[in-house]
Amino acid sequence: MRTFAVFLLLPLLVFSQIEINPNPATINSGIMTITYGAQGDYTLFDPMSDPNLLLYTGLETDGVTATWDFHDDFADISTLVPFNYDNTLGYYIAQIDVAGRTYVEEPNLNITTIPAGTQVNDWYFLIATTDLSRQSADLKGSDYGWQQATLSNDVLEELELFKIMNQKLIYSGSDVITLHVYGLSGALIHTTSIKDAITDLSFLPKDQLFLLRLESHKGVKVIKYLN
Known part of the structure; x- marks a missing residue:
């Protein structure tokens, strides 16, 4: 299981750097848009002029906050979400449908979709360079508007x-x-x-x-x- 560290960030700083739309969002929200740096603030993770970043994501479903129970495969960066700089908008933007993805499932490390009816307590993510040489601290979705919810039976029907x-x-x-x-x-x-x-x-x-x-x-x- 992937273990993450806990970092305390001031709410004003958090929301000026990263925003999730829609907000609030849940596992049933469909496509979410994540933006970074819309206020020109990159103190959370300095891209160092890199226009192409990645989002690594994971879900906590069993009430144990020290582990992610469904997560992307760091060994295969094609499973990570592109987080690219939009020259027109002037900041980084990514889109993800959390419910519709395939994940590595702990502890067996098999590739699977999230079963319908799964209670998702929180969504986690981090920002990484495309060569994975640098990454941000682990970020907690509930700090940005994510709310716990049960995966609907009809979302993936x-x-x-x-x-x-x-x-x-x-x-x-x-x-x-x-x-x-x-x-x-x-x-x-x-x-x-x-x-x-x-x-x-x-x-x-x-x-x-x-x-x-x-x-x-x-x-x-x-x-x-x-x-």
Whole structure:
């Protein structure tokens, strides 16, 4: 289990540096937007002119605050959320659907989605450079507007109605789903909308790994796909 340190920060300083929208947010909020440095204050973590950072995230679900029970895989940075500098806005911005992600689950370290009905007490995150050479202190979501909640049974319902067979993504749900296909570099390769359909993926280069991002009004699911 990942153990985190506790740091005391003044509330005014916290909210001037990092903001979460919507606020308050819970496990059922869908896509959350996290911003850093909107007030030009980078004393929490100095990016040192690095325009590309990462968010490492974790969830506490068993009431033991010293450990994260579901978390990203530090050994595979493709599981971390890009936290990039927006030149137009003038600060760092990231988006994440906490409920729709796959995580490493403690203590068995298996890769899984969060089971429906799981009580999520807090969401944790830290900021890291893309080479993982530097990272911020562990940050507690409840300091930024996160509220404990139980994962709804229907949040991932439509997003579970997928299977991949013979280079085809088969979806049997009634909702309209937006599919984004990304390379491991983060470049967007293809976008389409699907509903009760079979989507051909054979156009993608062979023997390469891709990230399929499936979005509905209920949330987001990301699938790793080797063509």
